[in-house]
Amino acid sequence: MNAFATHGAFSWAELMTQDPESARGFYGELFGWQFDSMDMPDGHYHVARIGENKIAGVMAIPAQAAGTPPHWGNYVTVEDVDALPARVEMLGGTMLVQPTDIPGVGRFMLFQDPQGATLSAITYAQG
Numbered sequence: 486m487n488a489f490a491t492h493g494a495f496s497w498a499e500l501m502t503q504d505p506e507s508a509r510g511f512y513g514e515l516f517g518w519q520f521d522s523m524d525m526p527d528g529h530y531h532v533a534r535i536g537e538n539k540i541a542g543v544m545a546i547p548a549q550a551a552g553t554p555p556h557w558g559n560y561v562t563v564e565d566v567d568a569l570p571a572r573v574e575m576l577g578g579t580m581l582v583q584p585t586d587i588p589g590v591g592r593f594m595l596f597q598d599p600q601g602a603t604l605s606a607i608t609y610a611q612g
Contacts, residue, residue, distance in 0.1 A: 497560035498541040566608040
């Protein structure tokens with residue numbers, strides 16, 4: 486199964502922290518992860534990998550989320566992220582971030598389920 490192309494599959498994990506460099510050192514030593522870094526508009530994004538398999542990302546907490554504690558977030562692949570907000574709300578959930586482009590990656594959104602748990606959904610760019 487290709488989690489990046491399978492509707493409903495968990496496909497990515499992402500750590501937001503105040504100190505991405507320390508997190509890279511900790512998880513690199515703990516799990517043997519290697520990291521590739523890329524420039525983003527708000528700083529660097531660090532892609533964790535095992536061999537050639539990209540498994541997670543590490544980034545600084547963005548300014549618009551100041552005050553948020555460090556946390557791991559998960560992404561679930563969906564066929565059409567733009568169709569999901571109406572379903573989230575119909576089922577009693579709350580939209581936190583409307584569908585938003587991630588250049589070169591796809592579109593994502595963040596929502597809260599009726600119990601208060603947060604989760605991101607993503608439609609990956611093709612090709």
